[in-house]
Amino acid sequence: MAALKSNEMTREGYDSLNAELEHLITVVRKENAERLKEAISLGDISENAEYDAAKDAQAETEERISTIEEILRTAVIVEETDESDDSVQTGRTVTILDLNTNEEMTYKIVGTTEADPLNGKLSNVSLVGQHLLGTKAGDKVEFLVPDGMARYKVVEVKR
Numbered sequence: 001m002a003a004l005k006s007n008e009m010t011r012e013g014y015d016s017l018n019a020e021l022e023h024l025i026t027v028v029r030k031e032n033a034e035r036l037k038e039a040i041s042l043g044d045i046s047e048n049a050e051y052d053a054a055k056d057a058q059a060e061t062e063e064r065i066s067t068i069e070e071i072l073r074t075a076v077i078v079e080e081t082d083e084s085d086d087s088v089q090t091g092r093t094v095t096i097l098d099l100n101t102n103e104e105m106t107y108k109i110v111g112t113t114e115a116d117p118l119n120g121k122l123s124n125v126s127l128v129g130q131h132l133l134g135t136k137a138g139d140k141v142e143f144l145v146p147d148g149m150a151r152y153k154v155v156e157v158k159r
Helices: 011-041 049-073 127-132
Strands: 007-009 075-077 093-098 103-110 121-123 140-145 148-158
Touching: 007 011, 011 049, 011 075, 049 075, 121 127, 127 140, 127 148
Parallel strands: 007 075, 103 121
Antiparallel strands: 093 103, 093 148, 140 148
């Protein structure tokens, strides 16, 4: 796995990853070990599907633990610094109006590791996120996308 560069995260995202890491280490690792122990007790591991499944689960857990540790090691938690600044920033929630479809959408701007657009979390380095950073309510942004021109109006910015 290539090393990640430092990445911005919200406090909420950082805490969520820490909680997941704690769960993986304290609960899932023990469950995996118990599954392996049970599979080994079944006998010949060379043709033991339960053993193979348990080893796969263990490998997936260890890979996820390693990934989360790397993310947390390089995380830069974004804190509110200027209360008078009402622009779009990582950690803030923005409501935008798609001027092409007249659809209104609300997103929390988050770091890349937290992004989940279908659940209202938009990465600060995504195409839309990049263009929204620094804008304020009433601002319009336009930029080229593969199928034409994206056009948005910032309706509201919340902390």
